Amino acid sequence: MISDRVKASLKREFYQSRAAQVGLALVVIITLMAVFAPMIAPHDPTTQRVGTGDTAELTDLPPISPVPGHEFVGTREQSIVNETTGEFRNVQVEVPANASHPLGTNERGQDILSRVIYGARVSMLVGILGAALAAIVGVPYGLVAGYFGGRLDDGLMRIGDVMLAFPSLVLAIALIGVFRDSGFHTTDLPDPFVAAAQADAIPNILIPRSGHVATMPEATTFPVTVTLVVALVNWVWFARIARGEALSIRAEEYVTAARGLGASNTTILRQHILPNAITPIIVLATIQVAFIILLEASLSFLGFSGTNLTWGADIQQGRNGLSSGKWWVSTMPGLAIVLAVVGVNLLGDWLRDALDPGIQGESGGV
Amino acid sequence: MQYGRFLLRRVVHSVFVIWGAATVVFMLRFLTPGDPVTALAPPDAGDEVRAALERRLGLDDPIHIQYFDYITDLMVGDFGKSMEVLDRSVLDWIFWTRFLRSVELAISATVVAIVIAIPLGVISARRRHTVSDYSATLFSLGGISTPNFWLGLMLILLIAVPVGFIPTGTPGPLLHEAVGDLLAGDPGTLGDWLRFMLLPAITLGTYFTALLTRLTRSGMLEEIGKAYVKATRAKGLPETLTMYRHVLRNTLIPIVTILGLQLGTLIGGAIITETVFEWNGLGQLLIERINARDWTMIQGIVIIIAIGFVTINTIVDLLYAYLDPRVMDE
Numbered sequence: 207m208i209s210d211r212v213k214a215s216l217k218r219e220f221y222q223s224r225a226a227q228v229g230l231a232l233v234v235i236i237t238l239m240a241v242f243a244p245m246i247a248p249h250d251p252t253t254q255r256v257g258t259g260d261t262a263e264l265t266d267l268p269p270i271s272p273v274p275g276h277e278f279v280g281t282r283e284q285s286i287v288n289e290t291t292g293e294f295r296n297v298q299v300e301v302p303a304n305a306s307h308p309l310g311t312n313e314r315g316q317d318i319l320s321r322v323i324y325g326a327r328v329s330m331l332v333g334i335l336g337a338a339l340a341a342i343v344g345v346p347y348g349l350v351a352g353y354f355g356g357r358l359d360d361g362l363m364r365i366g367d368v369m370l371a372f373p374s375l376v377l378a379i380a381l382i383g384v385f386r387d388s389g390f391h392t393t394d395l396p397d398p399f400v401a402a403a404q405a406d407a408i409p410n411i412l413i414p415r416s417g418h419v420a421t422m423p424e425a426t427t428f429p430v431t432v433t434l435v436v437a438l439v440n441w442v443w444f445a446r447i448a449r450g451e452a453l454s455i456r457a458e459e460y461v462t463a464a465r466g467l468g469a470s471n472t473t474i475l476r477q478h479i480l481p482n483a484i485t486p487i488i489v490l491a492t493i494q495v496a497f498i499i500l501l502e503a504s505l506s507f508l509g510f511s512g513t514n515l516t517w518g519a520d521i522q523q524g525r526n527g528l529s530s531g532k533w534w535v536s537t538m539p540g541l542a543i544v545l546a547v548v549g550v551n552l553l554g555d556w557l558r559d560a561l562d563p564g565i566q567g568e569s570g571g572v
Numbered sequence: 573m574q575y576g577r578f579l580l581r582r583v584v585h586s587v588f589v590i591w592g593a594a595t596v597v598f599m600l601r602f603l604t605p606g607d608p609v610t611a612l613a614p615p616d617a618g619d620e621v622r623a624a625l626e627r628r629l630g631l632d633d634p635i636h637i638q639y640f641d642y643i644t645d646l647m648v649g650d651f652g653k654s655m656e657v658l659d660r661s662v663l664d665w666i667f668w669t670r671f672l673r674s675v676e677l678a679i680s681a682t683v684v685a686i687v688i689a690i691p692l693g694v695i696s697a698r699r700r701h702t703v704s705d706y707s708a709t710l711f712s713l714g715g716i717s718t719p720n721f722w723l724g725l726m727l728i729l730l731i732a733v734p735v736g737f738i739p740t741g742t743p744g745p746l747l748h749e750a751v752g753d754l755l756a757g758d759p760g761t762l763g764d765w766l767r768f769m770l771l772p773a774i775t776l777g778t779y780f781t782a783l784l785t786r787l788t789r790s791g792m793l794e795e796i797g798k799a800y801v802k803a804t805r806a807k808g809l810p811e812t813l814t815m816y817r818h819v820l821r822n823t824l825i826p827i828v829t830i831l832g833l834q835l836g837t838l839i840g841g842a843i844i845t846e847t848v849f850e851w852n853g854l855g856q857l858l859i860e861r862i863n864a865r866d867w868t869m870i871q872g873i874v875i876i877i878a879i880g881f882v883t884i885n886t887i888v889d890l891l892y893a894y895l896d897p898r899v900m901d902e
C-alpha cells in the first residue's frame with residue numbers, strides 16, 4: 207500500500223525537519239508510557255495515602271525541584287496538641303519534597319507522576335480509537351457520496367451539514383448527558399501485564415519489575431461513551447475530505463478505463479478510489495487524534511468521562527488548590543496534554559509536508 | 573442577479589440545516605433513558621397524577637403530533653419549558669444577560685485573536701527563518717495544542733493569584749452598562765469590565781490567535797510568491813504598503829471562511845472557559861442543566877446555539893461571496 211516513492215519522501219522530510227523528529231519522539235515516548243504504565247509508574251496511581259490504616263500521610267507533597275537548592279516547599283495545616291493541657295492550635299507546617307514522588311502528590315496522597323503515566327492510557331486510546339472509528343464511518347460515506355454524485359451526494363452531504371450545525375463540544379456534551387446513565391458508559395479493560403505478573407503465567411523474568419507490576423491496578427477504566435461520542439461528532443470531517451477526493455479521482459482516466467473493462471462500482475471504489483484518496487485521509491486522521499485528545503480532556507475536566515484516572519479529571523481535581531499554593535496538581539497533567547498534542551500535531555505536519563504539500567492541513571479537521 | 577440567486581440558495585440551505593438540527597435535537601429526547609414523567613412524579617403518584625403530568629408536558633400526543641408541535645413552536649420562537657422547574661420557559665431561564673455575557677466573551681476573544689495574530693503572522697512571513705519567525709511558529713504550535721481550561725487555570729495561578737484579583741465567582745458588569753457609566757462620567761465600570769474580561773478573553777482567544785497566526789503566515793508566504801507582488805515592488809511601492817494593502821488583503825479572504833467553520837471551536841471553548849472562570853453565561857447554564865438532567869432545557873440551549881452558529885456561518889459565506897464572487901461557482 208505504501209509505495210517506495212512515499213517512503214523516500216517521508217524519510218527525506220524526516221531527516222530534514224527537526225520538528226518531525228521531536229514530534230515522533232514525543233508520540234513514541236507517550237505511547238510507550240501508556241502501554242507499559244504498570245512497569246514505569248513508581249506507585250499505584252489509585253492508592254490514597256491520607257494517614258489512615260497502614261499508610262503514612264503523604265498528601266500535598268510538592269514536586270522535587272530540578273535545580274538543587276531551590277526546592278519547592280508546600281505547606282499543610284496541622285494541629286499541635288499540648289500534651290498536658292490537651293489544648294491544640296493549628297499551624298502551617300512546611301512539607302518537604304519526597305524523592306519517591308518526583309512530581310509530588312495530590313490532596314489524597316496519590317502520586318502525580320504515576321497518575322500522569324496512567325492518564326496517557328485513556329488519552330491515547332480515546333484519541334486513536336475515536337479517530338479510527340470516525341474514519342471508518344466517514345470515509346466510506348464520503349467516498350460513496352463523491353463517487354456516485356448527483357442526488358445521492360446532495361442527500362448524504364446535507365445530512366453531514368446538519369451534523370456540522372452543532373459545535374462539536376456542545377453536541378458531545380449533550381450526547382454524553384443522554385448516554386452516561388446507560389450500562390456501557392465505561393468498561394474495565396484488564397491490564398495484561400498485571401494479570402500475567404499476578405498469575406505467574408509467564409516466567410517473571412520476562413516481565414520487568416514483576417513484583418511491582420503485580421501490585422498495580424488490575425484494570426483500566428475505559429470511557430466507552432466518550433469514545434463513541436467523539437467519533438460521532440467528528441466523522442463528518444472524514445466524509446468531507448473523502449468526498450472531495452472521490453469527486454476528483456472519479457474523473458481520472460484510469461477510473462474510466464476500469465469501468466470500460468467492466469469493473470463493478472465496489473471494485474472501483476476499493477481498488478482505485480480509496481488507495482488514491484488515502485494520503486489526505488491519513489493526514490486528517492493525525493490532526494483528528496490531536497483534536498480528540500483535547501476534546502477528551504475537556505470532557506473529563508467537566509466530569510463527563512466516567513473515570514478519574516485521566517489528565518482532564520486530574521486538572522479539575524487540582525483546581526481548588528491553585529489559590530492556596532498547591533500549583534503542581536493541575537500543572538503536571540496539563541503539561542502532559544500539551545506535550546502529547548504538540549507531538550501529534552508535529553507528526554501531522556510531517557506527514558502533510560511529506561505526503562501531500564497541496565493540502566491545507568490547518569483548514570481540515572477540528 | 574447571480575448574487576441574488578446565491579443568496580437565496582444559501583438561505584434556503586441554512587433553513588434546511590436548522591430544521592435538520594431541530595429534528596436531531598427532538599430525537600435526543602427518545603434516546604434519553606427513563607421517562608420524564610417517572611422522574612418528575614412523586615414516587616407514590618397514582619395513575620391520575622401521572623396522566624395529568626403527561627398531559628402537562630404534552631407527552632400524551634402521538635409522536636408525529638409532538639414533532640409537529642415542537643417544530644411549529646420553534647418557528648414562533650418558543651424553545652420549550654424546563655422539566656425541572658415546571659412552567660419556566662427556556663428563554664426565561666437563559667435571559668438576556670446570560671446570552672450577552674457569552675456573546676461578549678466570544679467577541680472579546682476574537683478581537684484579542686485578530687489584534688495579536690495578524691501582525692504576528694505578517695512578521696513571521698516577512699522574516700522567514702529568523703528568530704521572530706521561529707518564535708511565532710512555536711507560539712502558534714503551543715497555542716493550538718494547549719487545552720484552554722488548563723490555560724485558564726495557569727493564568728489564574730500565574731497572574732490572578734499574585735495580583736490578588738481572581739475574576740471568578742461574582743460576574744463583572746456588562747459592556748453596555750460600562751459604556752453607559754463612562755458616558756455618564758464614571759470610567760470605573762469600564763475598568764471593572766476589562767478586569768473581569770482580560771483573562772477569560774485571553775484564555776478563549778489563544779487557540780484562535782495561534783490558528784490565525786498559522787493561517788496568516790502560510791497564506792502570506794503563498795501570496796508573496798505571486799507576480800503582482802513583484803509588480804507592486806517594481807513600481808516602487810513601499811514594502812510595508814505592499815504587504816498590508818495587497819498581500820494581506822488577498823490572504824485574509826480565504827481565512828475568513830476557515831474562521832467561520834472554526835466558530836464551533838470558539839463556542840465549545842467558551843463553554844469550558846465559562847466553567848473555569850465561573851462566567852455566568854450560556855455555557856455554564858448548559859453544564860448545570862445537564863447535571864440536573866433537565867432534558868427540555870438542554871434541547872432548548874443546544875438548538876439556540878445551533879441556530880446562532882448556522883446563522884453566523886451563513887452570513888460569513890454571503891460576505892465572502894460578495895467580496896470574492898469566484899466562490900459562487902463552486
